[in-house]
Amino acid sequence: MLAIVDYGMGNVRSIYNAFNLLGEEVCITDDKNTLSSAEAIIVPGVGAFSDGMKNLREKNLLEILEKEVIEKKKPYLGICLGLEFLAEKSLEGGSHTGFGWIKGTVIRLQPNTPSLRVPHIGWNDTMVLKKEGLFKEIQKPTFYFLHSYYLKVDESEKNIITSICDYGGNQITATLQKDNIYAVQFHPEKSQSTGIKLLKNFLDDIRK
């Protein structure tokens, strides 16, 4: 059973539909026990970083995530906000603390060409740094991005970045993998066949 964390934000239905399409058993939950017995935890998210962290905190989900993912090494897939949460802090609307599982800061996109707009909305190519894992058998890594902020990973942890997207000079961390923690900045559940394949690759990788 795959568990999608419901913290009152984000399009949980889409990611649920995507895993359903792959024939997987999946549920949307905020219950401690369900998360504890899940095969993997998925954290989607669209919206403001601070609101997301606040909701997670209020539902006591921060401790559960810490326990399951960091202690018990359960596979984690973060999508969009779910990736940004991994940072130490985000500068969206002030300065807010994230999970702190990855050394880095979430900062606002500032493309150096005027024709590139913020938010970053639409289909964009990613430059794949690690061919295996999430990108196995994906010839055209083009995905749907929908965000204004991105994670700038600290120099010391740069090796966890598995693909990047250059946006007007901003090196967006498109995907990363640190042991059992996988995260993507784009929306695989809305990237049609390429996105669905990436989700399948995630499942194959964690079940190896």
Add this chain to the structure above:
Amino acid sequence: MLKNRLIPNIIVNNGHVVQSRNFKHTNVVGYAITAVDFFNNWAVDEIIILDVSRQPGNRDQFHNIIQGVSRRSFVPMTVGGWIRDTTEINQFLKEGADKVSINTEAVNNPNFISDAAKMFGSQCIVVSIDVKKNQVNEYEVFIDRGRKPTGLHPVEWVKEVEKLGAGEIFLTSIDHDGTKQGYDLKLLQQVCENVTIPVIAFGGVGKWQDFVDGIKIGKADAVSAANIFHYTQQSTFNAKKYLVEAGLNMRMPEFYKLSTPRNPKYTETY
């Protein structure tokens, strides 16, 4: 490289998909679920669904449609029409929408834009702007399904909207809508040159070349159309092919068929 987007607009009037001609909706063409299914098959980058019913009427019917179609759409979906509060935005997002489009309420209460952007993130909030040439032949923003003038010039309003935190603009020319004469390129250019958020062009497409003009001349980031996509086999796929052959940077056209069963019902209302 960030690609330009091809976006069909599914216009729903009292639960049925219709054609739009200068904002008049008298030709019913079919059901939303079929449109969403085939557009997903035929290489679209996003889908927009708008409720253009004259009266808010039965909102449940529209919510029902969104719930029904979202399970078969694996490209982003923007939902709009009669959205007047953040509770409804939240409801649509829960039902499967990725972005929402607000129009009339944004003019009546501009803080709605900033409140919604703060709650859901700018990238979720599309502000839809309908423009018509008024009696003195100047561009003017109209609201309430094109029925009420606002006295606002589109450029001035769009700059305000961006400041308030909108993520994207959906720009419609009411005069060109359904006329097959192409986009209002002058209007499009004026707006695109005065904002830094993405602009989706809409209104007037009669042939695929109009999409190319919309991007190359109008400077739009994404192109949308409604009526024309119901007329031919593999319509959006062919449009995408045409755009790629014209040298534009698009996501490559591919056919994508869902393997999950459709389970149709004759009396289904969406």
Add this chain to the structure above:
Amino acid sequence: MQYCLRCCYPANTRPHLIIDEMGVCASCRAFEQRASKDENYWNNKREELKKLLQEYKEKARKNGASYDCIIPVSGGKDSHYQTYLITQVYKMRPLLVAYNHGYNSRLGLRNINNLVNQFGCDLLRYNTNPKTARKLSLFMLSKVGDMTWHHHSGIYSFPFQTAVRYKVPLVIYGEDGGGYWQGMFNLDDQVEFTQKHRQEIAMRGFEPDDILNDAENKDITRADLAPFFFPPDEEIESVGVRGIYLSNYDQWNQIEHAELMIKKYGFQTYQSSEQTFNLHSSIDDLFEGTHNYLKYLKFGYSRCTDHASMEIRYQRMSREEAIEMIRKYEYLKRPKNLDLFLKFAGITEKEFLDKIDHLRDPQIWEKDSKGEWHQLDWVGNHIWDKGVEDARLPIKEKWRFMTSAPYQDPPVNYSYGEDEEIISL
């Protein structure tokens, strides 16, 4: 129920017919645009069609195909006119493709024979066997209230399978039902065949895969559904298959077509009809009567209303006269044809009616405490509606449906070799 003030259509025409503020329906308005086109417009369209046919003939040649185009036919007046136009006027060599639904009338068979003989065209005909036809009819009767589902599905699928198989890209249909009859499209929209329209309208939302996946399906197999699978998108794209409607390139005055076919090309008609005054339509389909009755049981109107409304738009009939026709042929009438179908299907009338119980439009039909259905409204209640005068069109000519010489069944009990009629198919 709201009815058009000009013709006789109700608003519940599936999926929905919008009636504007003047009380005139989208179908009538779409027709206004068609009627407004002048000779110049049609001359240009004919030129366009000529170029299109030539372009696709060359494409077919490049593919290695032997025919120039495909014409889906049934043997009716439209099939005759389409074949006449493509072969005699545009000098093309088409492959005629027919889907045989298994419910042919003798006159229908004679007409399709005539079609092939008159114009010298080859015919590829897919024949569904009666056992399969019965299974499909009964299943789709309860699913969508249409026992002729396989007729429309066949004619909108099999020609495309053929186009891909034979690598002939152009498929030429006659009239665009969505635009010409239902007011979905105007002439200026120049619509073509789409799989989307085929699925949601012609096939009532059901593709063959949906029938195979349906929990209530007990005995319909993949083989039963073979001619209804639409070729995959990749194959359609690689052959460049395209379906067009001749009604976008031709004035499509059906009375004139039929008269030409009767006078010069041997098309034969019945002398009278049980359900409508239009003697030219649907001659080949023996169960058309039951099909029309089902439409009536679902929506409260049927084929006679369609024909009468079209006559009004052509300014050959007044609305009052049209309503009289509907009263005479359609309103509260149960056709004898139903007995024929019940015998074939092996079910009783009660079973038949029970199957479609859940499909009756509640705006038109109400069930009383005894379980009897009552029709709540019909266009006859709206003869004097306010606005009828403003919507009225002046009459230009009298309506007429020319018949051919009476059809004689071939004699039985003849000896082999003498006085026999040559049947080419």
